[in-house]
Amino acid sequence: MYLDKTSKISVTEFRNLVFSDDFLQNFRSPPIDIYMAEMTFNEVDTNKDGLISPQEARQSIILAGERIPGGSFGHIIQMFDDNHDGQMSLEEFLNNVQKLVHE
Numbered sequence: 001m002y003l004d005k006t007s008k009i010s011v012t013e014f015r016n017l018v019f020s021d022d023f024l025q026n027f028r029s030p031p032i033d034i035y036m037a038e039m040t041f042n043e044v045d046t047n048k049d050g051l052i053s054p055q056e057a058r059q060s061i062i063l064a065g066e067r068i069p070g071g072s073f074g075h076i077i078q079m080f081d082d083n084h085d086g087q088m089s090l091e092e093f094l095n096n097v098q099k100l101v102h103e
Contacts (some may be wrong), residue, residue, distance in 0.1 A: 033094060052077070052093065054076075079096065082096070
């Protein structure tokens with residue numbers, strides 16, 4: 001997973017992880033299916049507060065069968081956390097998924 005041996009997940013590594021899952025492959029088809037993105041967000045937002053916490057992100061990636069050290073989940077949230085509140089809103093999720101798809 002960590003090709004650069006830093007114990008932090010890079011944008012490229014995260015992108016590869018996200019797009020390795022068949023369910024998320026649908027995001028590659030322009031335009032991004034907003035409905036699918038919202039469904040994904042809602043599945044990850046297990047406490048239904050409208051935000052994805054680092055703990056929820058970690059749990060969803062574990063359930064997808066991936067293994068990433070705990071500190072890296074905070075890094076994932078930071079990559080998607082445009083307003084730096086420590087969580088990811090639906091708007092931040094949609095904006096950043098679109099950025100990843102178009103890189």
